[in-house]
Amino acid sequence: MGARYCVGFSLCVALVGCGDQAVEDRTGGIDTLSNGTVVVRNPPPTADDSRVWLELISRIGSVDGEGPNVFGRISDVAISPAGDVFVLDGLASEIRSFDAEGGHLMTFGREGDGPGEFRGAYAMAFDSAARLWVVEEGARRYTVFDETGAVIRTLRRPIRWPVTRGVLRLTNDGSIFEHGWWADGPGAAIKMSVADEVLVNDTVPLPPWPPPGFPSRGPRPIGRRVPFSPLPVADVGPDGEVWVGSGDSFQLARIGARGDTSAIIVMDVEAPALSDTELQAARDTAALAESQNFIVDASLIPSVHPPFVAVVVAENGELWVRRPAPVTEASTHDRRTYLYDLFDPIGRYLGTVDIGTVDSPAPAISDSLFVGVKRDRLGIDYVEVYRIVRRRE
Numbered sequence: 513m514g515a516r517y518c519v520g521f522s523l524c525v526a527l528v529g530c531g532d533q534a535v536e537d538r539t540g541g542i543d544t545l546s547n548g549t550v551v552v553r554n555p556p557p558t559a560d561d562s563r564v565w566l567e568l569i570s571r572i573g574s575v576d577g578e579g580p581n582v583f584g585r586i587s588d589v590a591i592s593p594a595g596d597v598f599v600l601d602g603l604a605s606e607i608r609s610f611d612a613e614g615g616h617l618m619t620f621g622r623e624g625d626g627p628g629e630f631r632g633a634y635a636m637a638f639d640s641a642a643r644l645w646v647v648e649e650g651a652r653r654y655t656v657f658d659e660t661g662a663v664i665r666t667l668r669r670p671i672r673w674p675v676t677r678g679v680l681r682l683t684n685d686g687s688i689f690e691h692g693w694w695a696d697g698p699g700a701a702i703k704m705s706v707a708d709e710v711l712v713n714d715t716v717p718l719p720p721w722p723p724p725g726f727p728s729r730g731p732r733p734i735g736r737r738v739p740f741s742p743l744p745v746a747d748v749g750p751d752g753e754v755w756v757g758s759g760d761s762f763q764l765a766r767i768g769a770r771g772d773t774s775a776i777i778v779m780d781v782e783a784p785a786l787s788d789t790e791l792q793a794a795r796d797t798a799a800l801a802e803s804q805n806f807i808v809d810a811s812l813i814p815s816v817h818p819p820f821v822a823v824v825v826a827e828n829g830e831l832w833v834r835r836p837a838p839v840t841e842a843s844t845h846d847r848r849t850y851l852y853d854l855f856d857p858i859g860r861y862l863g864t865v866d867i868g869t870v871d872s873p874a875p876a877i878s879d880s881l882f883v884g885v886k887r888d889r890l891g892i893d894y895v896e897v898y899r900i901v902r903r904r905e
């Protein structure tokens with residue numbers, strides 16, 4: 513049996529300092545607290561509640577041979593305003609575009625430091641003028657392409673920081689957001705303006721969340737993360753809104769430039785128990801950590817998964833919250849499916865869909881398309897394109 517995550521506002525207080533009033537109501541509803549924070553409570557989802565589902569349009573990828581649909585390692589995917597699918601192959605240092613049915617349209621880019629070449633490209637996004645921005649960690653720059661794959665301009669990237677995952681977002685006001693987590697837990701969403709150069713405007717602090725860990729016996733203050741312990745999640749929306757969650761309960765907070773909280777989404781969901789396969793893997797990890805001179809407290813290993821493992825804000829402001837997928841002996845990594853709980857921009861539950869895409873890179877989601885990366889048992893990447901179907905009220 514899985515444990516039930518009962519969402520309480522008091523946990524959000526510790527996370528983002530948004531008040532001192534507890535919210536405990538499983539019937540659903542929207543409240544405004546005395547400090548102006550809007551709390552959207554959603555009851556436990558049921559199959560009949562879902563107003564959204566996915567229909568597979570195309571599968572882009574091939575195990576062998578040659579051609580644009582043979583990928584090395586996909587670093588990111590994006591959807592153009594025209595509804596075409598762009599795939600950044602980090603291993604090949606190329607971007608390839610396809611129509612939604614999987615037809616190849618063009619390929620551009622290659623390894624190098626010149627205009628239109630890539631050095632450590634890892635993320636891309638479209639702006640409101642349908643220009644494609646690509647960020648390169650190695651070259652410390654942004655390269656901007658038009659709809660034909662031609663270089664429009666190259667701009668210096670003014671930041672360099674050790675993130676475990678970086679995300680690029682071009683917001684509706686023309687700003688650039690990059691966000692990620694530092695190696696020790698805390699992170700930030702950095703907002704930059706674009707003119708003749710890229711300049712840092714604001715840094716939105718993401719709530720510190722040091723993950724539970726096994727400390728080292730050595731002189732250096734390092735630790736080893738406890739297997740299956742919660743991790744923080746974050747994403748930036750189209751208007752620059754920053755959504756964060758601690759990972760220890762099903763709640764997400766929308767925070768502003770000063771770290772203030774304007775909205776909270778909560779939902780009561782059942783957390784899946786760790787499978788026997790996962791419990792054994794956790795014990796093996798703990799044993800290895802102990803042999804490497806870490807102080808292991810086995811009681812820190814949880815019995816259930818965290819309520820969610822990722823959040824993706826779609827181009828229309830909807831939130832797609834990804835729940836974990838337990839692994840059993842009969843469910844290998846490439847055969848697992850994940851549940852995504854979908855919320856409207858206000859925070860009201862819209863439905864749940866299941867899909868087997870990987871979590872890195874994150875899917876690209878528009879109002880009508882869901883584009884995710886899958887990885888087969890041989891480690892081969894491919895892309896699946898889904899149509900988002902909405903039930904009419």
